[in-house]
Amino acid sequence: MLPSGVLTFVFTDIVGSTRLWESQPALMGAAMVRHDELVEAAVTGAGGSLVRPRGEGDSRFAVFASARDAVEAAAALNLALHSEPWQTSAPIQVRTAVHTGEAELRAGDYYGDVVNRCARLRGVAHPGQILLSSTTASVTGAALPAELSLTDLGEHRLKDLTRSEHVFQLTHPNLPGEFAPLLSLNRAWHNLAVQTSTFIGRDSEIAALRDLVAQHRMVTVTGFGGMGKTRLALQVGAELADGTGDGVWFVDLSGVQDATLVPARVAETLSVQWGLDDPADAVAEALRDKTTLVILDNLEQVLDCTTFISGLLAATTSVHILATSREPLRIRGERQFELQPLPLPTPNAPPETLADFQAVQLFLDRAASVKADFAITAANAAAVAAICARLDGHPLALELAAARIKMLSVDTLLDRVATGLQILGGGSRDMPERHRTLRATIAWSVDTLKPEERDMLAAMSILRAPADFDLIEAIVGPDADAFTLLDSLVEKSLVRTVEDSQETRYGLLVSIRDYATELLDPATERTYRDRHADHYRARLSQAFEIKHELAPDDSELMGLIVRHLDHIRAAIDHCRDAGQAEAEVALVHCLDDFMRKLGHTKEYLELSEHVLALAELPEQRISILSARAMCFTEGGRSVPPEERAANLTEVSRCTDPAYKAMGAGTVLATSRTEAEVLAAIREIDTALPLISEERRLGIQLERENLLSRTLRYVDPVRAEQAATALIGGPWDDMGRIRLSYLRLDSGRATEALELLEPLTETAKYFVNERNLQRAVRRLHALSLARATGDHATALELAVSAFEEEWEAGNAPVETALILADLQHLRGDGDLALAALDRTIARISRPLSYHTAPIIVWRSVAARRVGAATVTEEVDDATEVLAGAWPLWAGRDLLAALVERAIRIVDTDPESAARLLAWVRDNRRDWVLPFGMDQEIGPLLARLLPAHQAEYDSGVPGAPIPLH
Numbered sequence: 031m032l033p034s035g036v037l038t039f040v041f042t043d044i045v046g047s048t049r050l051w052e053s054q055p056a057l058m059g060a061a062m063v064r065h066d067e068l069v070e071a072a073v074t075g076a077g078g079s080l081v082r083p084r085g086e087g088d089s090r091f092a093v094f095a096s097a098r099d100a101v102e103a104a105a106a107l108n109l110a111l112h113s114e115p116w117q118t119s120a121p122i123q124v125r126t127a128v129h130t131g132e133a134e135l136r137a138g139d140y141y142g143d144v145v146n147r148c149a150r151l152r153g154v155a156h157p158g159q160i161l162l163s164s165t166t167a168s169v170t171g172a173a174l175p176a177e178l179s180l181t182d183l184g185e186h187r188l189k190d191l192t193r194s195e196h197v198f199q200l201t202h203p204n205l206p207g208e209f210a211p212l213l214s215l216n217r218a219w220h221n222l223a224v225q226t227s228t229f230i231g232r233d234s235e236i237a238a239l240r241d242l243v244a245q246h247r248m249v250t251v252t253g254f255g256g257m258g259k260t261r262l263a264l265q266v267g268a269e270l271a272d273g274t275g276d277g278v279w280f281v282d283l284s285g286v287q288d289a290t291l292v293p294a295r296v297a298e299t300l301s302v303q304w305g306l307d308d309p310a311d312a313v314a315e316a317l318r319d320k321t322t323l324v325i326l327d328n329l330e331q332v333l334d335c336t337t338f339i340s341g342l343l344a345a346t347t348s349v350h351i352l353a354t355s356r357e358p359l360r361i362r363g364e365r366q367f368e369l370q371p372l373p374l375p376t377p378n379a380p381p382e383t384l385a386d387f388q389a390v391q392l393f394l395d396r397a398a399s400v401k402a403d404f405a406i407t408a409a410n411a412a413a414v415a416a417i418c419a420r421l422d423g424h425p426l427a428l429e430l431a432a433a434r435i436k437m438l439s440v441d442t443l444l445d446r447v448a449t450g451l452q453i454l455g456g457g458s459r460d461m462p463e464r465h466r467t468l469r470a471t472i473a474w475s476v477d478t479l480k481p482e483e484r485d486m487l488a489a490m491s492i493l494r495a496p497a498d499f500d501l502i503e504a505i506v507g508p509d510a511d512a513f514t515l516l517d518s519l520v521e522k523s524l525v526r527t528v529e530d531s532q533e534t535r536y537g538l539l540v541s542i543r544d545y546a547t548e549l550l551d552p553a554t555e556r557t558y559r560d561r562h563a564d565h566y567r568a569r570l571s572q573a574f575e576i577k578h579e580l581a582p583d584d585s586e587l588m589g590l591i592v593r594h595l596d597h598i599r600a601a602i603d604h605c606r607d608a609g610q611a612e613a614e615v616a617l618v619h620c621l622d623d624f625m626r627k628l629g630h631t632k633e634y635l636e637l638s639e640h641v642l643a644l645a646e647l648p649e650q651r652i653s654i655l656s657a658r659a660m661c662f663t664e665g666g667r668s669v670p671p672e673e674r675a676a677n678l679t680e681v682s683r684c685t686d687p688a689y690k691a692m693g694a695g696t697v698l699a700t701s702r703t704e705a706e707v708l709a710a711i712r713e714i715d716t717a718l719p720l721i722s723e724e725r726r727l728g729i730q731l732e733r734e735n736l737l738s739r740t741l742r743y744v745d746p747v748r749a750e751q752a753a754t755a756l757i758g759g760p761w762d763d764m765g766r767i768r769l770s771y772l773r774l775d776s777g778r779a780t781e782a783l784e785l786l787e788p789l790t791e792t793a794k795y796f797v798n799e800r801n802l803q804r805a806v807r808r809l810h811a812l813s814l815a816r817a818t819g820d821h822a823t824a825l826e827l828a829v830s831a832f833e834e835e836w837e838a839g840n841a842p843v844e845t846a847l848i849l850a851d852l853q854h855l856r857g858d859g860d861l862a863l864a865a866l867d868r869t870i871a872r873i874s875r876p877l878s879y880h881t882a883p884i885i886v887w888r889s890v891a892a893r894r895v896g897a898a899t900v901t902e903e904v905d906d907a908t909e910v911l912a913g914a915w916p917l918w919a920g921r922d923l924l925a926a927l928v929e930r931a932i933r934i935v936d937t938d939p940e941s942a943a944r945l946l947a948w949v950r951d952n953r954r955d956w957v958l959p960f961g962m963d964q965e966i967g968p969l970l971a972r973l974l975p976a977h978q979a980e981y982d983s984g985v986p987g988a989p990i991p992l993h
Contacts, residue, residue: 032093033135039092040127042069042127043089043090045124045156057117066090073103077096100128104126105160105200108202112205125157125161127152130144141391147163153213154197161212163196163197167196179200179202182198184196185197186214187215188215190265191222191223191224192224193224215271219271222264222271223529226529227399229261230391239266240269243352246365250365255356257371258369267325275320275323276320282495283295283329284328285596287332288332293338294309297312300324302316305631305632306635307632310338310342315345322350324351325354326353330355343363374415374418384411389423389428392425400432400436410440417447426472433475434475447474473545479522492559498536570617571620574587574620587622591628592624592628595628602614605617614641614644615645619654622657635662638657663699668878674702677696678693678710688725691733695729695732698710698737699740734756738768743917753772764802770813775921775956777957779817786810790810804842804845807827807828807831811831811852821856829849832849843883843884847883851959863897870888877910879911883922886908886929889929889933908927927948927990928969935973943974
C-alpha cells in the first residue's frame, strides 16, 4: 500500500452485472475471474496497488503514486475488456473514474474527500467510458502518450451535492468515443442546492431509503433534531435525479409556521401558478401526469397539512413524496424511516480502526475543517472515541463539539462534554435520552459563548429563513460587531451558511433555533422584531422609490421581494400583531404588484384587504387598489365595483401625477362601464403633462395600449387610432397585435396578415413574453386561413400555440376558440368540438367574460355535429356576456344571441325574432366568429314574415332581450 499523501485513485464497476448474475450465473462466475485478472494486470503493470473491496458489488478500487500511471492503467484495462471474447450474453463493460487528491491510509484502506469524490465521478459515467477529474487532467494532460487524448465535457454537478467538477473523458482510437450526456445532476430537473460540507457515511441508509422511496409513494424520515434528516433526504433526492422523470424538488418548510401555507410554498417551489384558485388544487393539476419526487423538509411544525399531502397523492399517480419530520405524519400509505445515530466505535476498538466508524469519520472531517492538521493518534484515539460515545453518535452534537478543536485539546473537550451532560442531565424525565443529549450539547456550546455571541444567536432565532448579513447586522443593532460575532458563530457550527448565485445567507438549524428562542425575554424579542421590520421597510421603500422615479426599472425591487419574501411576510405579521399600522401599510404598499407576479395572488388579496382599511394616503391606496385589481383580473374575476369607485376617488384627489396615471390606468384596464373608461381617460390626460419627460413616454404608450384594448367594441375607430400610434415605436409588437384584432373583427383578414408578418419571425425571440408569442401565432393562424385559405399551415400554428399553453398548465381559451374556428373552416366539426371540450375541462368556475365564450362555441359545435349540450350552462354563459356588454363582450354576445335564437326558434319564435332584431341594431361591421354570420339569413327566413312585428320592434340601444 502507498502511504498517506497526494495519490491518484481509479474506481471501476461493472454495469449490468446484477442482471447477468441472475440470468447466467455460471458464465458470469467465469467472466468475473477473467475480469479480476485483467484488472490486476492493468493496475500492477502500471505500478499501482489494488485496495480491498469496499462492499460495492463488482467494483474495483486502485491507487497510484503517479497520475499518469493511473490514467494509462485505466486505458489499458478498458482496452483489454473491449477486446476480450466474453461468453456472457452481453460483454463485460466498466465505467471508470480517475481522481487525484490528498488521502489518508488507515488500517489498509484510504479515507478522505478524494475517495468519495472519485466514487461520485464514476457514478456519472456510462459503460465503457473513462472520466478524469480536472485535477487529474491538469497533471496528466500534457504528458499523455500520443494515442491517448482528453475531451472536455464541461462542468458537472456530481451527486454528492458539493462543488461542481470539471470533467474530462479519456479517449483512445480503439475504444468507443461517443456517449450519451453524463448522468450528472446537470441533465436532471431539480432544485437541489450545492452543499457547503461533505456528506459523511450513511451509505446503507441512502441505499435503503432510495429503495423505499422508489417502492412507496409516501415516505417520512423521522428522528430528533440535528440527526441529519434533511441532508439524507437531499442526498437520496440527488441519487434519484437521473434525468428520466419530471424532476426532484426540495421544498424547505422551516420558515412556514402555518400549515395552510404549505400548498402555496410547494406551488411556489414548483413554479406552479394558482392565482385565486386553491394552491393545493393547482399543484395537484400540475403534477397529475408527472413522475416527480417532492421532498418536504421540516414538516413537524406544520403537521396539519396532511390533508393536502393525502389529496395530492390521491389526485396523482406517479408523484412520490419524501418528507422529513421529528414524528410521522400518520397518513394512509406512509412508510416511516427512522434515522438512527451514526455508528460508534466498539469498546476497546484499536486506534487504527476508529476511522472505520461513521461517527468518528464525521468528527474527524469537521475537526479538520477548523484545524487542518487534526488526525487520530495513539495519544488521542481513546478521547475521540469517548467523545463520540458520549454524544451518542448524534451528527449535530458531533459537529458542535468538533468545532471546539481549534481552541481545546481532545482531552479538555472530552472533559467539557462530560461536564455539560452531567450539569443538564437532570432535565425533564420524559424527554428522550438522545434529545437530552442534543439539548445538553447545544446548551454547552451556547454557554461557552461570550455574552455578545449569545445575544446574536438569540437575535437570529427570530428569523424564519436564512438571512443576509445586512439584515443580521440591523437586528443586533449598531453597537455590536456583527461581522466578528457572525464569523465566530459560523466557526463554532452554531450558524450555517447558505450559498446561492447571488449572496451568502446565514441561518440556524431548527434545533438550535428552538433552543436560542429560549434565550429571549419578551422585551428583547420585541426590539429585535421591530428592527427586523424597520430594516425591510427601509429596504423596500428605497427600492420602491427607485422603481417609482425611474419606471419601468423594477429589477431591484423585484429581486428584493423574490429573495426575501419570507422575511417580508414576517415583518408584516409582526407589524400587524404589534398594532404598527403605518409600518404595515408601508410594507404592503411597497410590495406593489409583485406578489401576484410571483403567484401569491390569493395571499396578497387577504393581507391587502386588512391594510386597505388602514391606508390613508391616496398614493398608498392607489398602489394597493391597483395591485388588488390585477389580482382579481388574473383570477378571472371582475374588480368589485366599490374598489373601482374607490380607485377613481383616490385618483381624483391624488397630487402625484405618476400615481394618478397609474391608478387611472388600472381603472381603464378593469372598467366595466363606458363612463368609467371616459373618466379614467380624463384623469390620465390630466396627469400626462405633469409627469417627467423620462416617464411620460412609457405612460403615453400604456395609455394607447389600454385604449386600443378597452375601446375595441365601444369605439373601434378610436381604438384603431390608439393601436396605430403604437406601431413604429418601442411597443410596435403590441400595436400590431391590437390592430390585427380590430381588423379581424371587421373581416379585414388580409390587412391583419400584413400587420403580423414582421412579427412571425421575431416572436420566437420574445423569451419572457410567452403570451405575446402565442398571440402572434394564433392571430397569424386565423389571418392566414381567412386571407389565403391556407388551412393546413394555419392549423399547424394554432395547434403549436394550443399545446404550449396546455403544457404550461393553462386553460387555452382564446387559442381553443381559434383552433375550433379553423377546424370549422376545414369542415372538421368533431375535431373542433374535441378542442373545446378539452379546454372546458380546465377552466375555473364561475364563468367570466373571458371564459364564457367557449361555452357558447361548444354549443354551436355540438349542435352542428348532433352532440348533446347543457342548455343551462350555455344560458349562464350568455348572461355573463350580457353583463360584460359592450366593453368586453362585443361580437361574442351577438353570436351567443344568434345561438340562443337558433335553439328557441321552434319553441319561442317571438323571442327569437327579438333577439335577432337586437343583433341587427348592435351589429356594427363585425364579422361574427365561428361562422355564425351564415346562420342568420336562414334563421330569418324561418321567422319572417310570420314574426315581422317582433323583428321590427327593435330599437338601437334597447336592453338586451334575454328575459
